[in-house]
Amino acid sequence: MATSFNEQFDLHGTWRREFALRLKLLAEWLNDHELLDAAVEERLRRLETQVRVDKVMVAFVGEFSRGKSELINAIFFAGYGRRIMPASAGRTTMCPTEMSYDADVPPCLRLLPIETRLQPQALMEWRMVPEKWTRIDLNVHDPKQLAEALEKVAETRHVTQTEATALGFWQTETPEDNPTVNAQGLVEVPKWRHALINIAHPLLKQGLVILDTPGLNAIGAEPELTVSLIPQAHAVVFILGADTGVTKSDLAIWREHLVDDSVDASSRLVVLNKIDTLWDALSSPAQVQAQIERQQASTAEILGIPRQQVIPVSAQKGLVAKVTDDSALLELSCLSTLEDALSRGIMGQRQKMLGSAIFGGISDLQAETGRVIHMRRRDLTEQLMELEGLQGKNSAVIKNMRSRISQEQTEFDLGGAKIHAVRSVHLKLLREVFSLLGPTALKKEMAQLTQVLQQKGIKLGVKRAYGDTFERLRNNLQQVQSISAEIQVMLAATFRQLNGEYGFSLQAPTEPALDGYLHDLDLVERSHLQYLSLGNTFRLAQPEFADRLVRALSNRLRTIHETALGDLELWSKAAAAQLDVQLRERRRNFNRRLEAIDRIQQASGGLGERIDEIQAQKNNLNQLNAKLSELTGYLVTATDPARCAVTDVADASDVIELV
Template identity: 30%
Template structure:
């Protein structure tokens, strides 16, 4: 299946699942089973489905044809190049292309001077006022081409200013004969956000075009945040140049480091294969030349030969524009497109389906349990009322006494549950506080104060290591508190699930193992980048300070997610039990009301039997609707749990 077709089908599936979740939300509201917590969960799932993006990151050195490859893969139907390509200039700043339906098309450019601040790229992107904005008209190719020229923009600054920005390296300047230059050329922009209403971008495709080693070296976030967040990284080489030292540095320090992350696909493109074509070579010799280049590249990179794609992006773009099937085949682009279809979109679909399943599992389990309990209680009550002899005063007294005893038992259960829940509330508050922003910031602030007086790369690195040791200890303390909270939770569930006869509901305990893993990954990634920074073209203390700022940002996000998830778990873990207790009360109250009403009246008995039969039909319809919803959401394992209504 073609990548574009796969992407459209994935988008359609997300749309259908979102519609079904909306149906489930409406069903829950109508059946009286919704609450603020479940509504928040459903809203988060809808946000995830509607905001899903499949990010493809293109990395490689300058002038390897990354932008031309992007044009050939995704934008050829426009009849030309969407993104500008010139022989004089190359893209000077990382550019991210996506679609945001909430705002009209735009290109936002972040000034290179923001590198003097400690604010991360992630923090900047949430503040539109920090960017220069150029409105874009997708229906005007000329306007787009003119606006995109800003991606090439450079300016001249003093060596000192370039050094302060982390954009000056004496070794490279010496190699280029620029050591004595009074002014040096630097990019005008640090990052570009491009929002376009292109059909593929509307389906959730997001494209990242990076401008080479210098950008990856001076922006830790590109290596530690943005590239690892991509669904796939396409590393682009130029066949006419082979693998240069700078190509190998990009591969070794920035691409190869994320190969161990299972969620990321990596492919290598040997671009500009048409440059190898010689009029003296026949087709067989040309094909052997391509195969030799692929073999040599695989050996040098230590990479799977099957994931190296020889391509001519220039030929592919021309072929698509002219609908030239033979030339398109000659460009070898089809192999790369098949790879993207088979290895990028399908895994994203699988991962998102698992995520949605895990999130909705809690709500569906509770809905199934409560629906079945209501139906069974109504059925039992109907059978009981059919056997009632309203003239038998002894029977009526017995039923009333039995129901009042149930009511007293319920009140005792509620009191016991409230007492137990108070213990849980205190213990879980300790857990939540151990992960709070105040607790984490106290550790971070101490580290920041110490860093002010340590400006060498060595001391900065040591302080970062000490910071992580403290943060690791902080999270370990939270793990110990969570274990105590989990044990208490299990005891309460066991007590009310078994001793008081409430229906068992699967208990979901909170775990911090995911956040411990994420924290360790941040430390490992930080160390890798710190080591690789020795080879980048920048002043070391600038890079390490940027690295520290990025680490703080990522650590805060990990603890914030853990804090929010702990708060959410704390609210949700006893919700099914609370619902059973509340529903039990409604059932007892309803039974008492009916018994009082029918006492001594055959007409009232018949009336209540008719009411119960109608209610039973209504509850059966609700269960059938839930079955339909679960079938539509494609979670067949739940559909099998719901008894069908004949």
């Protein structure tokens, strides 16, 4: 059983690629057998995208000089045989740094100048303007060049106190948090606002995103970092120094940015780094261990977390041990304990969430496709009974049968007006939903909030303005819930009526659950509350900071709204596709019945042949249904990578034998 984070993540990546391939092959099989309607195709596309591009973000957070970059080197980049992220003494990572992989972008380091803080655009918006970033190409096969290039993230520049204030690094009201001033009266600030590293590291290629953050002063000045990036990380590793314990600034980061009752406790790990500073030649190993355990217990008590979530580590010794292949030193560094906690905590929770989402999608897909097969089988049974009843009958009876089928077809076509009316009401209600969660409504809310924040001077009413904004957003979602419930009742009643009149097997799809999005709104609101306290009154008085705060909020809310609308759209498409499929199948059934009668009238012996054909088609449908159960059953089982042996992706096509 692999326990290291790297090994566990590698298995997860292999599973994701194989699962995505099997979904693609299933789509081809469904298409070959005319079972791929619009809703099923959309569901498959979403499942494949979800599995193939699933990202896992791990954020490393801590004050300066706690060893964040060294820990990243030890866990993820020891295979290069040297340090990749700058991790020398003193301040290293001066700006938030994201490491990920995008196949469409060549290996490079992109740096956003710190001066962009003087403009209102949020980080997410700057990502869309690549020409504003300084780009440095990376040679991933040359560790020395790679490490030298990445030293750029540690660059600084010196500015006046006035410039430092405008950039968010100098607060007259809290001088204890300000950086030092040199002999010329200048303040040292980061040269870059944000760094994006794109390299084809094996773990990054599989969807891992690493976020390395600077210290408290830089974190507080960048709203998007604390209200968007860190809260959305699947795990946060908070690094402390074993030599310093929990300092005042450490506690400020923990309380203001990381403590949240709504967050799964297992996604927060505290690393007590630099335990090698406690290794003392004058103390016995038992005495050293006792001192480490006291620090561990004290840290857990101060932070209010279980002791087992505080993991003592020496990142530097762990890196050295991996590079030199020193197993004894690696054990002393306790790095493997942290990797095990990461693999069980992050990967375990991520796989569980992903597996649950996929299980629901596959189950719905199987039900939707199964209904089509059931309808085809039922239509064939009716045709069979109809044709068996003609055995031994004269031509007049057969002609009368054809006339009756034509009449049924005409009556069925006339019923299309009723179905069209239902669709019109359905679309009208959906337009109301999209107006409540669409971009226009969100822009209006953000404009109102911006107006309050742009008022001159100290903004005492900003907390109430935020509260009112989120209350309206919650009301909009609750209103959408009511409308979707109304649509669901209408669909259920209409489908029952159509099933009774035309023998359909329509079933209203499960109404999308929107409670999760209400919960997301609560999380976003709480993540912003830290900026609305009295301690941030003067920072909020700066128009550019308040504007960045709203822009960061807008980006986060847009994601929530778009995801909710996506769920509603899929739900609507599933209902419409069911109706389209069964209408199409019924029209095909009429044509087949008339074709069968015509063949019987034109050729003697045609009746028996047609009965045999239908019986063969029923047998084929039974085989299709069995194959569908087999394929979807395998995918459901495979939603848990731990229960499914990872096979070679190239052999995945062997599982699906096209019928």
